[in-house]
Amino acid sequence: MSKCIAGGARPPLRIEARATAHVVLLSLAAAYFLAWPIWRSQFLVEIWFTEAWNAYLQDAAATGLAIYPPPESLIGNNYPPLSFYAVAIVGKLLGVDHLFIGRGLSFIALGAIAVEVFALVRLLSDGRIGAAIAAFWYLAIMARNSTVYVGTNDPQLAGLAIMGAALVYYIKLWKRQASPTPALLLMVVSGFWKHNNVAIPLASLLWLYINRSPHALRATLISAGAVFAGLGICHALFGPYFIPDLLATRQYAWST
Secondary structure, three states: OOOOOOOOOOOHHHHHHHHHHHHHHHHHHHHHHHHHHHHHOOOOOOOOOHHHHHHHHHHHHHHOOOOOOOOOOOOOOOOOOHHHHHHHHHHHHHOOOHHHHHHHHHHHHHHHHHHHHHHHHHHHHOOHHHHHHHHHHHHHHHHHHOOOOOOOOOOHHHHHHHHHHHHHHHHHHHHOOOOOHHHHHHHHHHHOOOOOOOHHHHHHHHHHHHOOOOOHHHHHHHHHHHHHHHHHHHHHHHOOOHHHHHOOOOOOOOOO
C-alpha cells in the first residue's frame, strides 16, 4: 500500500479517507437506529412476549421459588438458570425492577458484542478501520433488524456477549499456541446462560481437529466434562424437572 499501482489504483490516503467515512456513516446509522429501542425501554409495557415470562422467573429466583416447574404447571421454563439469578441479584442490589435490569443488561451486552467484534476483526486482520466498520455495522444492523432483542428483558444478547468474550480469548490463546481449554470453559458458562448459542463452541472444537492441535482431545474432554458436571449440579439444585423442562418441545422449521 506504500506505492500507487499503475492502472488507476487509489492512493493509500484516499482509501483511508473512504474507510473513515464508512466508519462515520455507520456510527451515525447505529446511533439513529438505537434511538428507538433506548426510548422505548423506559416504559412499563411489554416489548416482546418473553419479557414478562423472564421477569416472572427472575422474580421467582429472587424470592427462592422454584424456576423449573412440573410438567402439569401452567408455566414452563426451557432456559438454563444463570440469567435468572444474575438479574435477580443485580435487581436486589440496585432495588430496580427486574424488567428494567434485563433491558439495561441487553444494551450493555450489545455494546460488549460490538467491542468483541472489533477485537476479533483486529486479531484476524490487524486493521483498526476494518474492525471499526465491522463493529458499527453490527450495532446498526442489530438496532434496526433485531429490536425484539435489543433493549428487551431477554438473555440472548448477554449470552452472546459471554460467548463472544470467550471467542476473543480463544483466538488469543490460539495465536500463542496455548491450550484453548480456559476459553472453552467460558463458552460452557455462556451455555448455562443461554443454551442455543452452540455454533461458536462447535466451530472452535472443529477448528482444533482440522488443524491437528495437540490440545484438541484434552480440551474436548474437559469442556464436555464441564457441561455434564454443570447439568448434574443443576439437577441436584433444581430437582427432577430441570432436564425435562430444558428439553421441552420447540418449533423447528427451515424458515426459522
